[in-house]
Amino acid sequence: MPRRNLSILEKTSLIEDIENGLEAKEATKLYKVSPRTIFRTLSNKQNLLEACENGQGKRTRIEKNEMLRRHDDEVKLFILKCLEKGIPLKATFIIEKAKMIAHEMGYFRLQCSWQWFKRFRERIKLKQGTLSGERISVNSEVVKDWRENKIPRIMLNWQKEFVFNCDETSLFWRQSPSKTYFISKTDHIGDKIFHERISILFCVNQAGQKLKPLIIGKAAKPRCFYKDCLLDLELTYVSQSNAWMNLNLFTDWLKNWHIELVGQNKKVLLLLDNFKGHKINTEDFPMITFNFLPPSTTSLTQPLDGGIIRAFKAKYLNIFVKYILNGIDSGRMSDIVKNINLLNALNWVDECWKAIPEQTICNCWSHFGYVSLDLMEINNVYEEELVTNLNELSLNLTNCCSSKEFIEQVSFDYLDFE
Structure with missing residues (x-):
């Protein structure tokens, strides 16, 4: 029977089928693998599921390079910082920064090519979109x-x-x-x-x-x-x-x-x-x-x-x-x-x-918050306005009472009243 290397995504699918009742003997025929591969896959279940969630589903082996994982985390952190500041990111921008980070880490084996960027996008689920809003x-x-x-x-x-x-x-x-989808290796000229x-x-x-x-x-x-x-x-x-x-x-x-x-x-x-x-x-x-x-x-x-x-x-x-x-x-x-x-x-x-x-x-x-107020909120607004008005009235009275002209006017008015 022909043997084949299963991708991580296929291995997780195999695990699900066996957990749902598929017998190992039938799984060997369905996936065209040996019984040993099936048992090894089941024993490595947790690592396979984590690798699939991390975007390594198309790979046949789990990436165990700790240096590469640290490099991915640094590049991902850089992308998040740029997004917080509203800085648009092109692929060339990310690749150049990845090269700088790799050089700072002493990871000279990593070339950060376009092929690396393609796999990096899959690993961290990086998507392309348009910046919107202000x-x-x-x-x-x-x-x-x-x-x-x-x-x-x-x-x-x-x-x-x-x-x-x-x-x-x-x-x-x-x-x-101006943007379009096109089939690879075909012209996509505009009008x-x-x-x-x-x-x-x-x-x-x-x-x-x-x-x-x-x-x-x-x-x-x-x-x-x-x-x-x-x-x-x-x-x-x-x-x-x-x-x-x-x-x-x-x-x-x-x-x-x-x-x-x-x-x-x-x-x-x-x-x-x-x-x-x-x-x-x-x-x-x-x-x-x-x-x-x-x-x-x-x-x-x-x-x-x-x-x-x-x-x-x-x-x-x-x-x-x-x-x-x-x-x-x-x-x-x-x-x-x-x-x-x-x-x-x-x-x-x-x-x-x-x-x-x-x-x-x-x-x-x-x-945007333009909603009708309930009774408690209305009371709070009235209370704030009342406090503001009382403070203004108190300040005006204080200013008036400290004024010599105001005191003299009150004295004249009092004498006229008498």
């Missing part, structure tokens, strides 16, 4: 103060229907992906990539209500537009030279919204970031109370950044991919994408924004 730069103390002190007062003074959040995002409305962009202003309240998005494009009258083409869409289109939000556009959007609030006799609270285009004269909008979020904390304090915008873009990408798949037989990628115009994109934006569930919006608010 949480590394966020001051956790500022976020903690916002959630513990500011949010309870907002929740105490405003109902969900009157608390809004607005934010802008960019959308490359017909940009095709023209389109970089047209629009900016979108979203605004939602804590109860899940969505306002009409404001779309900012470059062209005032795109060629694809025709008379009344936007009447059926619940959005507003404006133009700006570089398709970015600025102070004038934001002021016009606020004026239109403020007119609606005046007609409804409704006052609202608007949470927004410190973007320079938001630095408006707040006194011009008496129906809107503006509350600016702490600088550089929007990734942890702004509900729209908590998953609402991400959900919208995921839905848009889904429609975009379906469009490409339907026209994949008509020509190259650039030919398919070139047929998408701005009006198509605006229709997709409208469809995707309407498809965002109210529950998703409410969940994003709750995820």
Whole structure:
């Protein structure tokens, strides 16, 4: 009977089969190994299971080199430190650092080649991904103060229907992906990539209500537009030279919204970031109370950044991919994408924004701590405000009583009273 060397993964599978009732004689035929191999595998069960968990499943022998294990731990510790600091890691970066660590350890036999890196990835289960978010730069103390002190007062003074959040995002409305899967030793050349962009202003309240998005494009009258083409869409289109939000556009959007609030006799609270285009004269909008979020904390304090915008873009990408798949037989990628115009994109934006569930919006608010207070929390907030007001009153009285003018005024008033 032919003999073969089992991998560690196959040996762990053999152990499981025998523990589930497979006889040793049948196992020799099934795995094409000798009875001695089976008994040796069973006796080494614990080490085999640990090696499989450590990513050595494809090997036929357990790695017993203690120096290599120490080297792996050092490289892994370096990777974790870089991730904590938000430093992106390329394969060449890791390989060079591994060579330095091996040299410092005196482990000159280890070459740290690309083949080593491939096995190293398997051993520590290293994966490749994209850095997302800006949480590394966020001051956790500022976020903690916002959630513990500011949010309870907002929740105490405003109902969900009157608390809004607005934010802008960019959308490359017909940009095709640049990464691809490919079969080894085959060409994977690319095609023209389109970089047209629009900016979108979203605004939602804590109860899940969505306002009409404001779309900012470059062209005032795109060629694809025709008379009344936007009447059926619940959005507003404006133009700006570089398709970015600025102070004038934001002021016009606020004026239109403020007119609606005046007609409804409704006052609202608007949470927004410190973007320079938001630095408006707040006194011009008496129906809107503006509350600016702490600088550089929007990734942890702004509900729209908590998953609402991400959900919208995921839905848009889904429609975009379906469009490409339907026209994949008509020509190259650039030919398919070139047929998408701005009006198509605006229709997709409208469809995707309407498809965002109210529950998703409410969940994003709750995820960042904007939740209703219970009776005990309300009492704590009232108690803190009462203590603060009493302290301010005590300080004012102390200052007044130490003032000569105040004492003379009280004396005159007393004589007049007499």
